Amino acid sequence: MQILKYILKRIIQAIPLLIIVSFISFFIIRLSPVDPLAELRLNPSVSQETLQKETERLGLDKPIIVQYGKWAKSFLKGDLGITSNGEKVSTKLKERIPNTLLLTTIVIFLTWLVGIPLGIVAALNWKSPLDRILTVLTSIGMAIPSFFFAVLLLIFAVKTGWFPVGGLTSSDFLEKNIVGQILDVTHHLILPVTVLFTLSLAGLQRQMRANLLDVLDSDYVKFARAKGLSEFDVIYKHALRNAINPMITLLGFEFAGLLSGAALTEYVFQYPGLGRLILEAVMRSDINLVMASLMMGAIMLILGNLIADILLIITDPRIRRSNV
């Protein structure tokens, strides 16, 4: 019951935050000297009448505050409006969200599956050759800029012909059977996943290693060892449980990055995800689409933090007592 109350409190706190975020973003986008109709205007075959019609359709002839009011009203009703091309924003997002989720969940799953054990191994074998090798590897991983790595892999794909050059499916996707389709998607996913995996693995492994080292040095671990507990119990029952706390907070941020974290890599690999859509929308000031994505990002961040906090309450009795 108390936990429900806590969640409710957090949600109410989030409302003014969202209002401020939406207000600031809307005004910044609208005040920037970007003409959403630029492409139309520079097309000699488009007439003045058509331009006029478009201006009215997009509501560009009204003051910004009125435009914001109109947007906010329909947003509250759950209507995200239409893009500057007249398509529904919600359908546009629905086309892309599954693709991005597919990529990011695979990456998060893989990095946690590999990163956490590697961190533990490195911490337990502190200063051993294994730890040193892992340190070098992760340093390299952290140092490579993601777009550069992505471009390198793309060139690798072209030169060897082993991997498709970007995209998510081949052009004969529809004619394949289900197994062929899964293989096709996997084939396309390998390179972008490799890029994102390498980059986030490095950070996660370092974090886990540092946490565990911290804990291993603490008094209660020494006490547990002195008590004569087996090394297995000391590490997995006492040390690890405490070392994992900061990782849960990290997981909350990973959740926020589910929809927006891969934008750069998506762009280089021409991956049909949200990143490319939003970037193109920002370029031509497609207000409804940009606003929808910004709001989505803000909500995901708030939600991610909330989830992390709830998980913390569950795992850590200290927080449970003080917070709730």
Added chain:
Amino acid sequence: MKKAGYVVLVIVLIALFLHSCVNIDTPEPQQPMNKQFQETEAINYPAPKNVTIDGIDYRQSQAPIGKFGGTLVASTIGEGPKTFNPFNSKDNISSLLSEIMYDGLLTTHPITGEPIPKLAESFNVNGREYLIKLRHGVKWSDGKPITADDVVFTWQNIIFDGYGNTSTRDSIIVDGKLPTVEKIDDYTVKFTTPEPFAPFIRMLSSPIAPKHIFMPAVKKGKAYFDTFLSTNTPPKDFVTSGAFRLKEYVPAQRVVYERNPNYYVINKEDKKLPYLDKLVYLIVGDINNEVLKFEGGELDVIGLQGANVARFKELEKHSNFKVYNLGPSTGTMFLSMNLNTRKNDKGKFNVDPKKQRWFLDKNFRQAVDYAIDRKNMVFNIANGLGAPLFTAESLNSIFLNKDLKSYDRNLEKANELLKKSGFYRNKKGKLFDKENNPVEFDLYTNAGNTEREAIGVMVKQDLEDLGMKVNFKPIEFNTLVNKLVNTYDWDMVIMGLTGSPLEPNGGKNVWMSDGTLHMFNQRPAGYNKDDRFDWEKRIDDIYVKGALATKFQDRKKFYDEYQAIAYEEKPFIYIYSPLIISAIRTRFQNLYPSMLGGLTHNIEEIYEEK
């Protein structure tokens, strides 16, 4: 002390290095790339004929007989289509991808540029009257016949009534009156324009819509029509007349078409075309990715630019593709000065008055023109694959005024012209006007277009030879267009526009003084004060008369004059026309590349050699 010496030495070295970087290195043109491409090969395209078999009027391809089956993968750059309704499309990609599915009554002969029948069996122009005969027995992809009702419906209920993108309608209004269309019998339609209006014949290549599919949408009103046949429409709902119909659309990835089994073009063995089973357009984000995809074998045909051409020409020898030169591009690229003398709504001048005096001075504009080294740009930016441009009509236009001669860079002449207008140089070589203002202005172009950015750098260097200070600022495309057509706060710009090599009247939005793209002296919509320059008035006059004249020779005279005025007054200083170069895999046969139609204008005749 010794240390200080080193520091000085290093600084001097760096300065020398930077100096040599800044200086233009003009390599001697040894063997220009375009020598290899000097002449576009003369192509003899066997135009299709009409044949009647069992009462059905087919269009018979005269190209060699090919093999059925296969797939051609092409690409479009950008976000992909915004609609599949050809009447709603407002951008080139949507138009291209929707018009694949809908044929027009007429089309353009890919070599001569003359209008020839396509969906129509024949046509006859008699002054204001256009009599169109349709083919008997030709069907939509769902099996319903294509008749005069479809044509009348398309023109009367969609185009004339202002559904979708009304630009076609707006461009054929003469004196506030629209042409009329009437059905003579099931297979004959007559159009009548209110005045003799030459550009109308080109409009007859607009797609024809199936009445039984579009009628319900039209009845639901304009707002509904705007969303009709959008990118979310299931492919099976498309009823088409073109060689292909939609099979699959995957957002941000590709558009797949399959052959239309009811297409009305047959080969010499009387088998129904197209040869290809599938036509795929991949949606790629940028040029670099497109090139990678071609090299990776995922694409079969690609348009090439600048540096890539030389590389592909080298690769061609041991690869499975061939590079074609399709001739100069139909668009124009130019440098323009802002001739705007009006004030904005805050009472401030759009252009600083002292700059206005420079830009309005014809000597100044001509001096800038003479200072620009077009040959150097063609050589360095387009890798020699282009030709200097001096006219408002593109080099392949049938209306090109060939009397307007090209000339080389001439700094002496430029300096002379500036002197005539009272400009002078100080000891350091800086240019001042007669009121002692230093000549300094901003030059814009859209960031991300590497070609225009390179031109900007060279223009800046060329003008600095005259003592002008040029602040070159590439800015985001949408921001730049906002400056050009809304806020008018710019000095000089490098821009490009698409054009038609067949119909100069398409440029009326640019050249007529009330046009929406009259960039160099843009007036706000509804502006009613007559502050036109004399030559602007003359061009307005020419554009009205040129459209109403019907004989080619008469029209040519008008459009020759407008080009001569533009050549003299230099509102746009044209730079160069790049060559259009495309590459396609050698396994595709029946290719008749042409300047006007490109590589795949006869897509139904192209086949894949296995």
